[in-house]
Amino acid sequence: MSFIHLKNLTKTFNHNEREAVKELNLSIDKGEIVTLLGPSGCGKTTTLRMIAGFETPSNGTIYIDGKAVAGQSHSLPPEKRGIGMVFQDYALFPHMTILKNVMFGLNRWKTQEKKARAREVLELVGLEDYAKRYPAQLSGGQQQRVALARALAPNPHVVLMDEPFSNLDAGLREKMRYDVTTILRKANTTAIIVTHDQKDAFAVSDKVAVMNEGIIQQVAAPKEMYRCPKNCFVAQFVGKTNLLTGMMDEDLKNIHTHIGKVSLPEESQKQLETVKLSIRPEGCKLVQEGTFCGRVQRVTYSGEYQELYVQLQNDVNHAEETMLIYAPVEQEIEVGKVVSFDINPALVALVD
Numbered sequence: 265m266s267f268i269h270l271k272n273l274t275k276t277f278n279h280n281e282r283e284a285v286k287e288l289n290l291s292i293d294k295g296e297i298v299t300l301l302g303p304s305g306c307g308k309t310t311t312l313r314m315i316a317g318f319e320t321p322s323n324g325t326i327y328i329d330g331k332a333v334a335g336q337s338h339s340l341p342p343e344k345r346g347i348g349m350v351f352q353d354y355a356l357f358p359h360m361t362i363l364k365n366v367m368f369g370l371n372r373w374k375t376q377e378k379k380a381r382a383r384e385v386l387e388l389v390g391l392e393d394y395a396k397r398y399p400a401q402l403s404g405g406q407q408q409r410v411a412l413a414r415a416l417a418p419n420p421h422v423v424l425m426d427e428p429f430s431n432l433d434a435g436l437r438e439k440m441r442y443d444v445t446t447i448l449r450k451a452n453t454t455a456i457i458v459t460h461d462q463k464d465a466f467a468v469s470d471k472v473a474v475m476n477e478g479i480i481q482q483v484a485a486p487k488e489m490y491r492c493p494k495n496c497f498v499a500q501f502v503g504k505t506n507l508l509t510g511m512m513d514e515d516l517k518n519i520h521t522h523i524g525k526v527s528l529p530e531e532s533q534k535q536l537e538t539v540k541l542s543i544r545p546e547g548c549k550l551v552q553e554g555t556f557c558g559r560v561q562r563v564t565y566s567g568e569y570q571e572l573y574v575q576l577q578n579d580v581n582h583a584e585e586t587m588l589i590y591a592p593v594e595q596e597i598e599v600g601k602v603v604s605f606d607i608n609p610a611l612v613a614l615v616d
């Protein structure tokens with residue numbers, strides 16, 4: 265069995281309302297970093313709180329290291345689960361020094377050992393010189409690292425982090441993603457991180473679990489999730505995409521859509537039927553004489569590329585179909601211009 269195993273985990277707060285978390289199954293290996301990614305209200309925090317022991321499941325079982333810590337008949341209290349939790353607002357004690365804050369999680373240790381361990385974890389997060397300061401004298405990113413140090417101090421088997429990067433500016437956020445994963449890997453800690461930001465999730469995780477309305481939609485490594493999203497929700501939540509419908513060709517490798525024939529990266533398992541397609545904007549490449557062409561309707565400059573909304577002729581009902589395409593910033597593109605492009609099959613996926 266995996267190190268953490270969530271089996272049919274369900275939470276209903278009020279009997280007449282729909283489940284906040286519904287029959288959630290997830291397996292996490294020792295040392296893995298997994299993120300729960302999903303929109304506001306989809307049940308991420310509720311899942312984390314059930315694992316930590318702050319919320320009792322309505323149904324299902326939580327196993328940690330082969331032991332059921334929460335289930336039908338029993339529930340292990342939070343302090344006995346070997347879990348460190350980092351709360352979204354860090355929850356540092358303002359009247360205590362950094363050292364005392366970190367020592368707080370070690371109340372059952374001897375004083376001398378407490379100090380030595382607190383200094384050790386402060387060194388791990390690169391804050392050994394800040395031990396005597398108070399939380400208000402630290403930056404947001406430094407406070408975040410103190411919260412992580414406090415969670416890691418008792419040597420937990422598992423660290424749970426709720427939206428750890430949401431209060432940080434873009435630059436600090438990127439640095440913290442790297443710092444946090446480096447620290448977790450060094451300590452070989454298994455971690456579950458909650459976020460609603462796809463970039464956070466992709467940057468820090470071995471595995472991402474996308475949730476919607478209390479239900480896990482897909483669990484996969486970031487690259488696989490982006491390249492092969494299971495359904496329309498996942499395709500749209502982990503990046504921008506173009507969704508089209510079409511009819512599968514006999515060769516099971518090409519789809520006849522309203523804008524023309526689109527190729528898949530490999531032969532599909534599906535049969536001759538109507539299918540849905542996700543085409544990533546960076547999979548559409550502007551070329552001199554491409555298979556597809558359309559008129560540029562809108563150009564948005566993002567700094568790294570230009571987002572082009574291109575209107576294509578729909579051959580079947582002559583309605584317009586708009587596609588999003590990324591173009592290099594150095595290319596001169598004006599609204600109204602006709603552009604031609606090819607689609608890279610590697611960025612095309614069948615979705616449910």
Ligand SMILES: Nc1ncnc2c1ncn2[C@@H]1O[C@H](COP(=O)(O)OP(=O)(O)OP(=O)(O)O)[C@@H](O)[C@H]1O
Pocket residue numbers: 277278284302303304305306307308309310311460
């Ligand atoms: N104590 C509670 N009592 C009743 N309903 C609750 C309680 N806690 C959460 N909920 C409901 O459960 C659902 C899931 O909430 P949860 O906090 O897990 O979402 P979330 O994915 O963490 O969202 P966010 O990204 O906004 O933090 C929501 O509909 C919420 O209103």
Ligand SMILES: [Mg+2]
Pocket residue numbers: 308309310
């Ligand atoms: Mg939440």
